[in-house]
Amino acid sequence: MFATWRIGRIFGVPTELHWSFVLVPLAILFYAYQPGYGLRWPQVQWWSGISGLLFLFVLIHELGHALTAKARGVKAEKIILFPLGGGALIPEEPERTRDEVLIYAAGPLANLLVAALALGVLILQPNGDMLIRYYLDQSSNLIVLPAMLERLLGITVAVNVVLAVGNLLPAYPLDGGRILRALLKVGIADRKATVITTVMGITIGLALIGVSYVLGDPLLGISALFIITFSAAELNRGWQRRRLARSVMEQVLRPSNDSRLYANDTVYRARAAFALTDATVLPVFDNYNELSGFVEKEVLQREADRNHPLRYYYEAEFITARPDDNLLDLTERIVEANVYGAAVYAEGKVVGYVYTEDVIRLLDRSRRRFYKRFKAPASP
Ligand SMILES: [Zn+2]
The missing domain is CATH 3.10.580.10 (CBS-domain)
Incomplete structure (x- = not known):
């Protein structure tokens, strides 16, 4: 399940691809194939490009975590990339609250930076401001056909905003949940901070399953299940530790x-x-x-x-x-x-x-x- 393939070191951080990446080209071919018509090459090219961009934005997010960790003197062991997300492996919890907050905030911040840059370039395009108005209000009419560059810029803004906002939800194990836990630990016991953020993880996860059902978005549902599973496991681990601490040999x-x-x-x-x-x-x-x-x-x-x-x-x-x-x-x-x-x-x-x-x-x-x-x- 955890088989990965090392692609190299990026800014000194070992980076690995999860085996499930082989599913990406298969999925593209599956969706681009039309019975009786064959493979639609423009679709293949478009979805390959979009997958490449998504990969890049997730990588930028994880590099945000890993490089900030390194800059704060905290070890970032490696980055593992999955088709729909990634993780920067930071084995030891940073000692200082400020470092912990900075490290976990850096991923979403990196995405916001990319979104801001893409938005700046998009505004400078001939139809830029009109396109932005269209993206913000999809019920309005679009009278011009956006150029390829404009469409890609629009997607870049949208995907990075979703990555940043989604990861900042105050739910363990998301970045927002970890930031919240680090801040809570200043005032209350570690154990309570973990209970609060993991219970929020389970609650928000359940709510997201409802949202994914309403929107008909299975990917959001899968992400919500991940959040619930990780939160429940962390909650259980905390409970076991407390039991053992109270037991005698x-x-x-x-x-x-x-x-x-x-x-x-x-x-x-x-x-x-x-x-x-x-x-x-x-x-x-x-x-x-x-x-x-x-x-x-x-x-x-x-x-x-x-x-x-x-x-x-x-x-x-x-x-x-x-x-x-x-x-x-x-x-x-x-x-x-x-x-x-x-x-x-x-x-x-x-x-x-x-x-x-x-x-x-x-x-x-x-x-x-x-x-x-x-x-x-x-x-x-
Ligand atoms: Zn993150």
Whole structure:
């Protein structure tokens, strides 16, 4: 899904095209083909030109973000371009509010600048002011046929204004929503600022779906679905973080016991050990009784030969923790390291384990309790 093709560095920012760009020429050919008539070349040329322009305007928008980030000393990792939009990947949140606002405002501002320039050139055209009046009031009559340049200038103004205004809607994950969140964070907690902007994202997204239905515009509907999906995911992430910050390690800690699995034990023995527990991961020790990694139940069920030693199948990477570590920090470290879990040490000895699986289970349990509270009839 995320396959991209690197087209090069633009002003030093690596720029990639998403694979779905191959759909653009196909779509143009599809719309330009008329049964019984064949391919209408003027249509092919026109829509290729329009696609090229749209691509350019999205690129200018993303460069606005990326170059401003660089200028403010914030890393802009890369730009990814999709047929209907793009994204500048800025991995770390800027520390200063002013930088964050500037970086997210720079994309829409770049589009407004292009629109203003195109409008200036359009006014200078022979029929310029008449065309502008027509664009603003489509019910008026157009008595002259606009020249190609004039039409392209008109489209440039319209597309860039739509890009700027659309992205400035105060809805996460749009630029406007991120600017709003950065400003809110000055006065209220991060968590509240995220809840406000993501709930606005879901609300505005739903409203846009209604608008897209009225206008009969499926592209707007798709964009609205993206806004809703991203907002809901961010809202959920915030909720999970809060849950973990409020939980303690004992809720997910599996104490270590004496029946240990060793790297030289057979798969057969490990399967028997899994049969006695609901854990999906178990620790594996070496001959010196030192923890050397973890083995997953599913791996043994799927591909392992029962007579093979466990060392063929276990994962030697893990992280370590202390019993008083914060569960949110620990979970972040586990996810970052992409391991099964952490071994918890106290006074040089393993006292237990925290597995990703159990953290997910803990979150599921709190979620069920949360829904139950709303479903249960209110007691006096
Ligand atoms: Zn943007």
